[in-house]
Amino acid sequence: MPPLPHILRACAAKTFLIATGLTAWARQRRIGEATILTFHGVREDDAALTSLEWYLHPPASVFREVCSMLSRKFRVIPLSEVIKAQQHGSRLPENAVVLTFDDGFASNFHVAFPILKQHQLPATLFVVTGFLDGEDMLWFQRVDAAMGRTRKASLDWTINGARLHLQFANPKQRMRSHGALMPELKKLSHHALLQEIARLEEALEVLPLGKDDLPPEMRPMDWNMVRSMVASGLIEIGGHTHTHPILARCDARTMREEIYTCRNRIADELGQAPLSFAYPNGRPGDFKAETVACVREAGFKVACTTLQARVDAHASLLQLPRLDAPLSVAETEVVASGILDIFKRRMNERGSTTT
Ligand SMILES: [Zn+2]
Structure with a gap:
């Protein structure tokens, strides 16, 4: 028999969890946890699928449905609210979801932003500053x-x-x-x-x-696009290094330059230093204690990983876990509700009492 999380990810199981009200029940528990979702880009529905990495860029129609569902059933908050709650020792808002986008793809502006604006949903974009500067492709x-x-x-x-x-x-x-x-x-x-x-x-x-060899959605945003999104009040800009190296694989000098150049380029372009950061790749072993210390020293107040978990009261602000953005609206609802964590915890409890 396949493990429970795999069964729960099957399409029929997701529909079952929603239809029986289990996801609604999970959302209504007052536990002060938040789900941070990691997106990259959003593609036009009719985009020619030439890239091997299109799976990181859901179609606009799916993203529209996801945003519509999130605005009806969840409370989408900016990342800065997580910083405030943790700094003041207060509980995270109930039923909270944070939307993040990594790398700085042009589709963040052309495709995702109009949909976010329509639903008035805040988001944080973690940008690779050298990519936006047009110096080098990722x-x-x-x-x-x-x-x-x-x-x-x-x-x-x-x-x-x-x-x-x-x-x-x-x-x-x-x-x-x-x-x-x-x-x-x-x-x-x-x-x-x-x-x-x-x-x-x-x-x-x-x-x-070159930039022009890439599908339009996968080209970088430019700084004017970034400024116009920030002016809307919905979008926060965070750092994601200058050229997207895995920081644990850099020597100390390169690691420091990547973090500081990124912070300084954003401060130069936006007139304000960024408060948030995301570690490239972001899995265990992709950043070290020295990386976290350098990010703190550079003035970042919060840093996101891609460690797959929800944020609870014990989460470290400089190593916040995130969940990969799901591929469908039903999966998003199941993942963001926290119902999978409840099942996993119950299974672990049962496992530890029967062995
Ligand atoms: Zn990235």
Whole structure:
């Protein structure tokens, strides 16, 4: 029998949880927990799916439904309210959800922002300042694009002692090759990672990636877009480094430069230093105690990880957990309600009393 969380993620199970009122019951418990959701971009419904990473960019029609449901059933609060509650030792508002978007994709402005505005939902955008400056494309976009643009059908590649047979003839093969290569790339020091990607582009005989080579939604926002969103009062801007390295793979000097350059570029462009930060990749091992200390020293009051959990009273402000944005409106309702945590806790309790 598959584990309970997998069963609960099945479509029929989500519908069952909503229809029986279990998600509504979970939402109404007065426990002062919040769900922070991690989005990246939102794609136009008719976008040509050329990127391997479209799964991080839900279609606009789904995002519209998600926002409509959240505005009816939850209390969407800005991240700054979480800072205030934690600093004052007060409870988080009941039934709270925080929306965050990582990286700084143009679709945040063109597609997501009009929908957020329609529902008056606040959000925090964590931006990669070098990407917005147009200096460089994100390193993972280069990997994705190299696999999509190469004329080669396959490539034998050795990395970290692993011998990979990468194939690119169709989207399925590219997805599989991407899935095999990315975890290996993420183990490298940041310096070695950049060298490896340059080597890969050369072996695949593709030119360096430019802004115009990307689908429109995956190009960076510009600073005027950012300023107009901030002026609406709905959008907060946070830092996400200058070039998106995994900070634990950087030497101390590079780590510091990435955090401080990001903070200073945002302060220069917006006239105010950012208070919030998100660690690139953000999983355990992607940031260290030194990273957290540097983020604090740079003046950030809150920092988000991608550790998959809800925020409770014990959460550390500089290591807040988040949940990956679900792919459907029903899944969003189930995940944000906290019902899965209740089931998991009950199962753990039962497990510990029966062994
Ligand atoms: Zn990111």
